[in-house]
Amino acid sequence: MAVLTGSCRFGLWHVHVAWQDDIVYRVRFARVGLVGPVPEEILRYCSGRRGDLSTLQSVATEGESTFARIYRAVREIPCGETATYGEIARKVGTAPRAVGSAMARNPTPIVVPCHRVVAKAGLGGFSPDPTIKEALLAMERRKPGPCTPENERD
Template sequence: MMGGSCRLGLWHVHVWWSGDTIYRVRFASTGISGPVPAPILKYCAGHAVDLSGLKTVACEGECVSARIYQAVREVPYGSTATYGEIAAQIGTSPRAVGRAMAHNPTPLVVPCHRIVAANGIGGFSPALEIKELLLALEQKGKKASRK
């Protein structure tokens, strides 16, 4: 397994991976040396990149969390869905979706930042500013890809 990080604004995105499978993604204030998969590098640089070609351990199995992560992966780049919409899609509660998002081992690959509350942006760990940055980055990337 390999690990490395790249920049995302003021943050570093740490990625642990092997081949096309992502095992862990986390956000930190400091970087670590090592490689990062090219699609994630391009994504963090602001390019409209489809990360669905990357596999994630989060979607393995048939548990509720895996089904939630699979549904979240279907939310297109530059779009959002609510916790309630994802819950209705797989037959669970919005609270269960929120819990799964809080424990997502591979953010970006499972784009939990695209899941918002019915009346606002919702939460994001470790900092809400990262969710805001990711949503803004995708809006900008979406506009640039239309040109």
């Protein structure tokens, strides 16, 4: 089966997705959309409805590289919560700068929720626009929101 590409909306942005079955190869934010399908889980998430992104796999988490270990740790951050670059670094046994580098190079944002990784004294960066990070975090904190029931905060 071929890798599929498509996009859905998240606010003023289009979320481009390259995927096959339950494996996501690439996610990026763009101003112009692509015609084609997107996994149902991502469609639901981007529309603020309940979904379960844990059923999707990211190519970024494969292997034992430092970045792959960082991406797996980031996937463990509950929906609607955040962790600092330093907290993820301590968990993985690396430096906060390595976490920042991994987040900047994350090929599958949303699936590997790099928007949940924040600076000790602020939001931190997000490509292509930090307002996307703010909007994703705000959406996740709303009730009802895109979090699965087991990840909901009381």
